[in-house]
Structures are given as structure tokens and as C-alpha cells.
Amino acid sequence: MSDCFILLSAGKSNRFKSKINKQFITYKNRPLFEHSLKVAQSSKLFKRILIVSNKKIKKLNNKNINIIKGGKERHNSTQNALLFLKNKKIKNVFIHDAARPNLSVKLLKKLKNNLKRYKAVVPYLNSENSVKYKSNKKINNLNREKILLTQTPQCFNFNELFNLYKNNKEKITDEASLYLNKNKKIKFILGDKNNFKITTVDDLKYLKSETYYGIGFDVHRLIKNKKLFLGGVKIPFHSGLKGHSDGDVILHAIIDGLLGAMRKSDIGTLFPSNSSRFKNIRSKNMLMPVVKLLKDNNFYINNIDINLICEYPKVSKIRKKVIKSISSLLSLNKSLINLKGKTVEKLGIIGKEQAIACEVICSLSR
Numbered sequence: 574m575s576d577c578f579i580l581l582s583a584g585k586s587n588r589f590k591s592k593i594n595k596q597f598i599t600y601k602n603r604p605l606f607e608h609s610l611k612v613a614q615s616s617k618l619f620k621r622i623l624i625v626s627n628k629k630i631k632k633l634n635n636k637n638i639n640i641i642k643g644g645k646e647r648h649n650s651t652q653n654a655l656l657f658l659k660n661k662k663i664k665n666v667f668i669h670d671a672a673r674p675n676l677s678v679k680l681l682k683k684l685k686n687n688l689k690r691y692k693a694v695v696p697y698l699n700s701e702n703s704v705k706y707k708s709n710k711k712i713n714n715l716n717r718e719k720i721l722l723t724q725t726p727q728c729f730n731f732n733e734l735f736n737l738y739k740n741n742k743e744k745i746t747d748e749a750s751l752y753l754n755k756n757k758k759i760k761f762i763l764g765d766k767n768n769f770k771i772t773t774v775d776d777l778k779y780l781k782s783e784t785y786y787g788i789g790f791d792v793h794r795l796i797k798n799k800k801l802f803l804g805g806v807k808i809p810f811h812s813g814l815k816g817h818s819d820g821d822v823i824l825h826a827i828i829d830g831l832l833g834a835m836r837k838s839d840i841g842t843l844f845p846s847n848s849s850r851f852k853n854i855r856s857k858n859m860l861m862p863v864v865k866l867l868k869d870n871n872f873y874i875n876n877i878d879i880n881l882i883c884e885y886p887k888v889s890k891i892r893k894k895v896i897k898s899i900s901s902l903l904s905l906n907k908s909l910i911n912l913k914g915k916t917v918e919k920l921g922i923i924g925k926e927q928a929i930a931c932e933v934i935c936s937l938s939r
């Protein structure tokens with residue numbers, strides 16, 4: 574028996590007023606639904622994840638993730654998901670709206686803990702606004718302390734929810750409504766304010782974040798009998814770059830660019846060249862602590878633009894390979910990385926093929 578995370582990503586976005594379904598709107602560089610997906614995966618609470626979508630999603634190379642088609646309304650999509658999971662030995666389901674991209678592992682764990690004692694657990698927030706209620710043209714005051722604004726994921730014992738859904742004919746906007754309609758008990762726990770729902774295009778405007786830029790530059794001398802590494806990949810060439818490490822000018826310039834945008838000093842501070850600990854280190858391994866810094870400080874990369882300054886190797890010959898490597902090292906979409914080549918009219922040591930230089934600009938947001 575295991576738990577399943579159901580990600581509802583099939584909404585028609587009636588309130589969103591955009592040509593693209595909101596689940597596929599880019600938020601922090603990724604489609605909206607991918608944010609919750611990543612959080613569910615990193616929580617390690619789920620043996621199975623089920624995405625319900627009406628749009629084709631690129632196959633995710635993971636046997637624990639299934640993708641099925643949604644229904645016309647939200648409750649039809651949930652129903653499709655529950656039918657798909659029948660006989661798959663599911664203990665609990667966590668049903669989550671893809672329009673809430675800021676789900677946290679902490680909230681998932683809190684929900685999971687409560688499922689040990691309750692068959693239905695739903696997160697809520699109190700209203701921060703005063704609330705009125707309209708009935709028969711009269712508007713009444715409501716005590717906001719008694720108002721519960723429900724969030725997702727809403728979590729249920731699979732069998733119980735399956736049976737309730739089986740007999741349900743009414744249109745419901747969330748599973749908690751179904752439980753309440755059937756007079757079933759729900760354990761409400763305090764949710765997370767950051768776990769808000771993106772409902773309109775305006776919501777995305779409010780979410781616009783600060784942007785920072787960082788510049789990086791590096792140059793290394795070329796020497797015989799050394800392998801050449803650029804952007805983390807080996808490039809066939811007559812010489813390699815001299816240096817304490819593998820001399821990868823592209824990765825060094827990227828590291829400085831990223832550190833610059835984060836305002837975290839420079840590569841030399843992070844990896845002192847007088848320290849034998851970093852001797853012959855592959856530059857890939859120097860990039861990893863910087864990627865961790867990005868993550869720990871909630872930064873994400875908007876784009877990276879690179880100028881590789883050399884006569885040879887020709888950038889057009891290595892562009893694809895280098896971008897692919899940087900993309901995988903930074904977990905950054907290839908379309909956000911640009912690599913340009915620049916020769917120097919055979920001038921100076923770069924022109925004489927005795928050195929390669931690189932400059933980079935990085936844009937980050939958080």
C-alpha cells in the first residue's frame with residue numbers, strides 16, 4: 574500500500590483569460606505544473622504520481638509518473654484519476670491543483686503525519702479580509718474567524734474517497750465539499766500562505782520578482798599534453814588549458830557570473846588556487862556548490878549569454894555539445910543558454926592560439 578500524489582492540471586482556466594491554459598504558463602522558467610511535480614518528487618512521500626492533463630505533456634522518463642486525460646470539470650478529472658488508481662494498492666491520495674506552484678515539502682509532510690490518525694485531511698487559511706454573505710438581496714456580516722479558506726493538496730483515504738465519488742452526482746469544486754456534503758469528518762490543518770492559487774493573469778504580474786545580473790570573465794593559456802575542456806565537455810584539440818583545475822574558461826566565467834549576480838564575491842574566494850584541495854579539480858565540480866548556493870538562496874536563472882574568444886576551436890562546431898552540457902549541469906533549459914564565438918583578428922596570444930578567453934553574463938531572479 575502506498576500513497577499517490579494526484580496533480581490536477583486539466584482546468585480550462587475560464588478565469589485566466591489567456592490563450593495558453595494556465596497550467597502551461599511559464600512561472601519561474603517552468604510550466605506551472607512542473608513546480609508542484611518537483612516538490613512532490615523531492616518529498617519522497619509518493620511511490621506514484623499521477624498527472625491529469627488535457628494537453629499533451631512530453632513523456633517524463635519516470636516509471637512512477639503516469640499521465641492521464643482529464644475530464645470536463647475538476648470533479649470529472651478527479652474521478653478519472655480515482656478510476657485509474659483502482660486496484661493499484663493505493664492507501665492515500667493527495668489531490669493538488671497545479672495552479673498552486675508554491676507547494677512545500679513541509680506542508681506535504683504535515684498532511685502525511687495527520688493521515689496517520691485521520692482519513693481526510695485538508696489545509697486551510699483563515700480569511701484576512703472581513704467577509705460578507707449575500708442572501709435574498711441582503712448582505713450579512715460573517716465572523717471571519719469562522720471562515721475556512723481551503724487549499725490543496727487535499728488528502729484522503731483512497732477507498733473512502735473512491736466510494737464517495739462513485740455515488741456523487743453533484744458538481745463540486747473540491748473534494749472537501751464532497752466530504753462535507755456527505756457529512757463526513759475532515760481534519761482541517763493550517764495551510765501555508767505561500768501556497769496560493771494563481772487564478773488570473775494579474776496574479777502573475779504581482780509575482781514579478783527582482784532581477785540581478787552578473788558578469789564573468791576568464792582567460793587561460795593553452796599548453797600541449799593537456800585535454801581541452803569547455804563548458805564541462807572534452808573537446809578534441811591540439812592543446813588544453815593550463816590551470817590549477819582543468820582550466821575550463823567557460824565554466825569559470827559562468828561561476829563568476831552567477832556569483833556576481835548573487836553578490837557572493839568570486840571564484841577565487843570559493844576555490845583558493847593556493848589550496849591543494851582543489852588541485853586538478855574538474856570545473857564541473859566547482860560549479861556544483863554554486864548551483865547549491867542558487868538553490869539555497871531561492872535564485873533561478875533567467876538566461877546566460879557566453880562569448881568564447883579564440884581562433885580555434887570553431888564555436889559553430891562545438892556549440893550544440895557545449896550548450897547541452899551546460900544545460901544539464903545547471904538543470905537549465907537549452908533555449909536559455911546562448912554561446913557566441915569571437916575571433917581576435919589573429920592579434921595577441923589569443924590570436925596566436927596560445928590562449929582562450931571567455932566572457933559571460935548571467936541574469937537571475939528570485
Ligand code: ZN
Pocket residue numbers: 791792793816820821822825
Ligand atoms: Zn579559470
